[in-house]
Amino acid sequence: MSTLSSAINASASALDAQRTRMEVAVSNMANAESTRSANGQPYRRREVVLESQSPFETGFNQHVTQAAGVRVSAVLEDQSEFTKRHEPSHPDADADGNVSVPNVQVPEEMVDMLGAARAYQANLTAIGLIRDTIQRALDLAK
């Protein structure tokens, strides 16, 4: 049973990671035009870094194959240049009439969100299949 629960745990960790990815992509899109943030600068695009979890972290029975989970190791700010846009009437425009807008590319975020949604779905399917297996194993006791 420990292998099956490790499999469910791995899939659950992936659901968590993909949801975080989705949230970050949504926050990037929502702030695509935010020219002010807490530090006075325009909003910086955020990026999720995923990291695979070693299945042997627990040191429990190394001969049994365990599923490797995934976790969000960091949410980093994209350090690329802000986009400049000429808009002299904007309150945050500089002396030349240029406004620094966040380094967010909306199509890129859309693609990232689609990827996260697809991975979420795949892991949900996996959980369903593993649950079926557990149910079948329990049926033996009937």
Added chain:
Amino acid sequence: MGGEVQNDAAIMAALGRHMSRAVQKQAVAAGNLANLDTPGYRTKEVRFSDALENELLSSKALTTTDSRHLGGTVVEARSESGDVGGLDPRRDGNNVQLDRELLALGRAGGDFNAAQTILAAKFRLVRYAINEGR
């Protein structure tokens, strides 16, 4: 086993091993799916044939003293997982293929169901015997 009669216990044990094999396959496929977007992650698979071969080659192989003994067929359901070769990695070094893993999950589930069905039938027979055919 060359026409030899196998007892129920051996068949049930084999079915049990078959089921735990399917479970391990499912676990590894679930782990691969979980790491669908982890940069640098390599698709893992369980290797049973290697484990079997090692077991047969090792000196631990059982010796038979009677023609009715089952020599060397009792292999522990031990397995190793390793990286799969021949899959093209993406630009981030990850080579997990969604369809391949979902197929592996489904196939392992089918294997498990098949063994479970037979094992359940075996259990029913044993119960029938215990209840003296009632």
